[in-house]
Amino acid sequence: MAEPKSSAPPRSSSDQRNIAALPPRNSSARAELVERLADKAKLIRRETVRLSRIAGAGHYSGTFSAAELIAALYYAQLRYQPSDPGWPDRDRFVLSKGHAAIGLYPVLADVGFFDSALLDQYTRLGSIFGDHPDMRKVPGIDFSSGSLGHGLSVALGLALAARVQGRSYRSYCLLGDGELAEGQVWQAAMAAGHFKTGSLIAIIDRNQLSIDGPTETIMGVEPLDAKFEAFRWKVHRIDGHDLDAILDMFAQLDDDPNGAPQLIIADTIKGRGVQRMELDTDWHVGNLVGADYDDVMNEIDAGLQPSIGGR
């Protein structure tokens, strides 16, 4: 394979992300930011519950494990212009675990990609919103995912495209840990290391569970750090529900587009934020109605409580 030319300009910290600069820990500006992001994570969980009821079923637990990550990405990290979804210099975001789209659509609406009233028709005949996202229909979606295993390859292609086009955008990809059983993920991982795509940022939602059981029983993925390091990635590991840790991690990412691709392993809890769902495979897909619906909404409103999941 021919080596793509490497002319992508480095990003500078002054590049326009969603926030100009990360306020230091323990400052009031930082506390305000974290509170705002926690509110957005609540929005993601609440809307997931509401839209699931419209559809008659929804992916709760794998969306909840990623709620803080998605909130931090869209309200503090990615650069984009909702008025111009195809802006060529936008950061790309590939939701490789496409079944979490139910939590992403409300964010795209909230930041202004489309009218949030459209969500009331979620999955109904004629709606642009399917259970999995369609890049041809939904403004702000960069890839039609849902069939697991493809996203990292696409995000890598987008990172290589930035290099060829001389653009400074980053390419982010959110993967599930069960998804890592797909061989194509490892082809992409190997190629990304080989091509030194430093502008590629993969985030693994390490919630320990696939659809019907623990990853380590179905297809063990550990030691995850060592595997990606062997493929020449720079690897970080954080608590994926700790907004301060996520923000610090984002601020530490390298800006060299020709350096090692960068992986964030985010240790999370599947179903986090709703105790009955935590680490319970029965809530991968479900449908909350009646009093259960109201109870769960109240629980979400109360914010994250100590996890019963033991981690």
Ligand SMILES: Cc1ncc(C[n+]2csc(CCOP(=O)(O)OP(=O)(O)O)c2C)c(N)n1
């Ligand atoms: C290629 C493919 N195989 C199977 C599925 C069915 N499926 C949907 S979600 C899921 C579980 C994936 O587990 P993980 O990646 O860990 O997702 P999370 O725990 O974050 O929900 C599976 C197997 C799919 N969407 N695509």
Ligand SMILES: [Mg+2]
């Ligand atoms: Mg998982």
